[in-house]
Amino acid sequence: MSNVQTFVEVKEQRNSKKKQVGILGGNFNPVHIAHLIMADQVGRSLGLEKVYLMPSNEPPHVDPKETIDVSDRLKMLELAIADNPLLDIEKSEINRQGKSYTYETMKILTEKYPDTDFYFILGGDMVEYLPKWYKVDELMQLVQFVGVKRPNYPTETSYPIIWIDVPDMNISSTDLRKKIAQGCSVNYLLPENVLHYIQEKGLYLDEI
Numbered sequence: 001m002s003n004v005q006t007f008v009e010v011k012e013q014r015n016s017k018k019k020q021v022g023i024l025g026g027n028f029n030p031v032h033i034a035h036l037i038m039a040d041q042v043g044r045s046l047g048l049e050k051v052y053l054m055p056s057n058e059p060p061h062v063d064p065k066e067t068i069d070v071s072d073r074l075k076m077l078e079l080a081i082a083d084n085p086l087l088d089i090e091k092s093e094i095n096r097q098g099k100s101y102t103y104e105t106m107k108i109l110t111e112k113y114p115d116t117d118f119y120f121i122l123g124g125d126m127v128e129y130l131p132k133w134y135k136v137d138e139l140m141q142l143v144q145f146v147g148v149k150r151p152n153y154p155t156e157t158s159y160p161i162i163w164i165d166v167p168d169m170n171i172s173s174t175d176l177r178k179k180i181a182q183g184c185s186v187n188y189l190l191p192e193n194v195l196h197y198i199q200e201k202g203l204y205l206d207e208i
């Protein structure tokens with residue numbers, strides 16, 4: 001599916017009087033270039049006003065995910081988006097504390113911003129996982145899901161997803177954490193200022 005077709009379909013569906021805003025939720029442990037490329041590409045393809053990267057406070061997965069302190073994940077995000085005015089950070093999950101269920105977050109945000117249509121951006125792995133999300137059917141009424149293909153994950157789904165074409169990016173935070181712990185180079189896989197922050201703070205040295 002091309003971006004042009006998708007953009008036209010979306011334009012027909014959307015309420016043009018409302019603000020059009022994207023949310024890319026994630027752990028960002030650490031943020032990497034695939035996150036930035038997908039946020040930027042989706043924002044520009046759909047003509048969104050802003051795309052907010054929204055760090056989870058405590059990941060809501062059925063199998064718990066370990067993560068470093070939220071203050072470091074937030075600082076790395078601030079560094080990563082500094083030169084791109086399309087991107088911003090949404091801190092409501094951090095401020096709310098506890099587990100970050102997307103339905104609860106989006107209920108709060110849609111009530112707080114009734115003049116905004118929200119596009120929730122997901123990688124292919126998360127699209128596959130959607131059936132297990134908390135109150136996913138109710139969430140679907142609040143947001144439009146936007147999918148970005150991820151190598152080795154299917155694109156078939158029964159959920160109404162707009163797919164945006166982005167070059168396949170076989171990059172993950174897990175892989176970056178492993179590389180850093182093993183002393184391998186992660187040059188160009190994340191922004192240079194984020195890499196400097198990781199090195200200065202000695203992050204991920206023990207995490208394999």
Ligand SMILES: Nc1ncnc2c1ncn2[C@@H]1O[C@H](COP(=O)(O)OP(=O)(O)OP(=O)(O)O)[C@@H](O)[C@H]1O
Nearest residue numbers: 025026027028034122123126150169171172173174
């Ligand atoms: N390379 C990628 N291609 C497409 N989507 C991606 C990619 N990397 C991350 N995403 C998506 O970005 C969002 C946030 O991902 P997250 O912060 O968990 O990064 P991750 O690389 O998947 O991390 P981890 O390896 O720790 O699970 C999720 O929707 C995820 O599917």
Ligand SMILES: O=C(O)c1ccc[n+]([C@@H]2O[C@H](COP(=O)([O-])O)[C@@H](O)[C@H]2O)c1
Nearest residue numbers: 025026027056060100101102103133134
């Ligand atoms: O609400 C849920 O049940 C749920 C289950 C898994 C993931 N999510 C959200 O999906 C986004 C991407 O998750 P992750 O683990 O890939 O960073 C992030 O915002 C999570 O809070 C949400």
